[in-house]
Amino acid sequence: MWLEKLHLTYFKSYEEGSFTFGERVNCLVGENGSGKTNLLDAIYFLALTKSAFQTQDALTIHHTADFFVLDGIFRKSGKGTQITCSLQRGQRKVLMSDKKSYERLSDHIGQFPVVLIAPDDTDLVRGISEERRRFFDGVLAQLDPSYLDDYLQYNKLLTQRNSLLKLFAERNYLDEDMLETYNEPLIGxxxxxxxxxxxxxxxxxxxxxxxxAYLSSEREEVGIAYESEVAVEDFGAVFRRHRARDLHAQRTSKGVHKDDYRFEIDGVALKKFGSQGQQKSYVIALKLAQYELLADEKETKPLLLLDDIFDKLDDRRIHKLIELIDDGFLGQVFITDARPERSHRILDQVQADVRFFEIGK
Structure with a gap:
């Protein structure tokens, strides 16, 4: 699977732009602020219906406009599919496949899998649990539509229950039966x-x-400990016992929205004891594992977006990524770099077809 064409209208820094990409390696070069990362974000948005970097869709509309349109051609097994995404300020996103609108945006997730490696990925290690949950939920959403359905429904009910708890607190009363209409489905x-x-x-x-092990030459043992309050034998009883606390806090205190993933290296916390190099290898390994799992489950190679990767990695790790391109493990790859001469030097080693795009000129 690969992205052949992309047209942008009023998306972020682009008033308009058209690109025809190569099937293997596409290197986007240009000065900082020229729009390289925004172009990657457009690809990400078209594949996943949201920005990788903005939490609000409206912030992806060019500052001089009231709308944006992204239009691309994805190819799978030789067949082209036109995907169009548009947003008007104050209105809902519209997503179309071959000019036919999706009934639900979630039906699109996972159709055109994508993996992004970006400079701020180390926030997964250093940041709060929400960052790690968001990453793994994003992987699972692309892998399994039933997971995405459950996840969206859970968050909808969670928001409604929290609003009800706040209402009870404001009016100083409690309706047990009404609260239970949210408890039961949330627990399930x-x-x-x-x-x-x-x-x-x-x-x-x-x-x-x-x-x-591939990136670090097997120097350390690493692990991920999935931690969840839901793992207890009778979670339903635990959930209900916290009703008084929930009423006082005006929010739901127990559930999978509190889960975390503890990153470990040689049995200790990576966040506290891992070096910068170890943290970088850890994060890239997270993304490459995501890539292989998506490729296996979807039976197609995801797009791989590498933002500013040459600035953040040492020569050894860069060489390892180049090996993955040359041995055919990776499919279509997009790379951004502010130093064209460096990109040419590194990518001259690649046997696969490489295309360069000067952005901002």
């Missing part, structure tokens, strides 16, 4: 999501360890 969804995540980790962890 939490248990299903926990089971999804646990099964996923059983598949994912061996792949992750394989890629960390």
């Amino acid at each position: 969804l939490a248990q299903r999501i926990y089971a999804h995540r646990q099964r996923f980790m059983d598949k994912y962890l061996p792949l992750f360890r394989k890629y960390y």
Whole structure:
């Protein structure tokens, strides 16, 4: 699977732009601020219906405009599919496949898998648990439509229950029956999501360890400990016992929205004891394991987006990534770099077809 054409209208820094990409390696070069990362984000948005870098869709509209349109041609087994995404300020996103609108945006997720490696990925290590949950939920959403359905429904009910708790607190009363209409489905969804995540980790962890060993020459033992309050035998009873705490805090205190993934190296916390090099290898191994799992489950190679990767990695790790391109493991790759001479020097080693695009000129 690969992206052949992309047209942007009023997306982020682009008033308009058209690109025809190569099937293997596409290197986007240009000065900082020229729009390289924004172009990667357009590809990400077209594949996943959201920005990789902005939490609000409206922030992806060019500052002089009231809308954006992204239009691309993805190819699978020789067949082209036109995907169009548009957004008007104050309105809902519209997503079309071959000019036919999706009934639900979530039906598109996973059709054109994508993996992004970006400079701020080390926030997965250093940041709060929400960052790690967001990463793994994103992987699972591309892998399994049933997980995405459960996840979206859980978050919808969670928001409604929290609003109800706030209402009870403001009006100083409690309706047990009304609260229970949210408790029961939330508990069931939490248990299903926990089971999804646990099964996923059983598949994912061996792949992750394989890629960390590949990148680090097997110098350390690494692990990921999935931690969840839902793992207890009678989570439903635990959930209900925290009703008084929930009422006082005006939010739901127990559930899979509190899960975390503890990153370990040689049995200790990576965040506290891992070097910068170890953290970088760890994060790239997370993404490469994501890539292989998606490729296997979807039976197609995801797009790989590498943002500013040459600035962040040493020569040894760069060489390892180049090996993965040359041995055919990776499919279509997009790379951004602010130093064209460096990109040419590194990518001259690649046997696969490489195309260069000067951005901002």
